[in-house]
Amino acid sequence: MQIELKNLLPIPLKEQFLQRHSDVWGKDLKLSTGDYIKCKAPSGSGKSTLVHILYKLRKDYEGDVFWDHENVKNIDAQKLAGFRQQTFSIVFQDLRLFPHLSAFENIQLNRVLQKPFYEESNIYEMADRLGVRSILSQAAGICSYGEQQRIAIIRALIQPFSWLIMDEPFSHLDQQNISKASSLIREECIKRSAGFILTDLEDDQHFNYSKKLDL
Numbered sequence: 001m002q003i004e005l006k007n008l009l010p011i012p013l014k015e016q017f018l019q020r021h022s023d024v025w026g027k028d029l030k031l032s033t034g035d036y037i038k039c040k041a042p043s044g045s046g047k048s049t050l051v052h053i054l055y056k057l058r059k060d061y062e063g064d065v066f067w068d069h070e071n072v073k074n075i076d077a078q079k080l081a082g083f084r085q086q087t088f089s090i091v092f093q094d095l096r097l098f099p100h101l102s103a104f105e106n107i108q109l110n111r112v113l114q115k116p117f118y119e120e121s122n123i124y125e126m127a128d129r130l131g132v133r134s135i136l137s138q139a140a141g142i143c144s145y146g147e148q149q150r151i152a153i154i155r156a157l158i159q160p161f162s163w164l165i166m167d168e169p170f171s172h173l174d175q176q177n178i179s180k181a182s183s184l185i186r187e188e189c190i191k192r193s194a195g196f197i198l199t200d201l202e203d204d205q206h207f208n209y210s211k212k213l214d215l
Contacts, residue, residue: 005031010060022215035195085114103136130180135147157188164189
């Protein structure tokens, strides 16, 4: 799937973005499945805003976003649900786990609310790799933030996708755990011939990026 941005500007931040250089805001940009995209910007510069627009959570913007040449403004709720089940998977900056459900139940929701892409055993395999198997039965709300980030990553990887959208997914992980998580993400994207869009504060060497964009 191709994502296309045409002169995109979030209305609340419009004046701020018009006064500085950006590789994204106010530009025409095409992103193709299989691309590994890094979007870098300091805090408060629109990283989460971009993620929410791409995932069709926000409508307060000028310009247009297209998914495979279809303007997202014209996509109805039923079709949107299909895209979110089969085409887009996401790791939110605030994670959006259900705190009273166990870590395992949070992951399992992405598997059982649609035709399963993976067996339940794959959850345990991913949890082993990311070092969180021992906390799968704990309520997500009492897990550390770093543990919750790894749970959110597994939840995103357990479903089908052509695009993986990640908003500062490694902010509370040490280098060793970042290495484990980035390796797993890379493998899962290769399996699906998928691409990803990752936002962060600084440059990094976690992936061999196709494009590096400054917001």
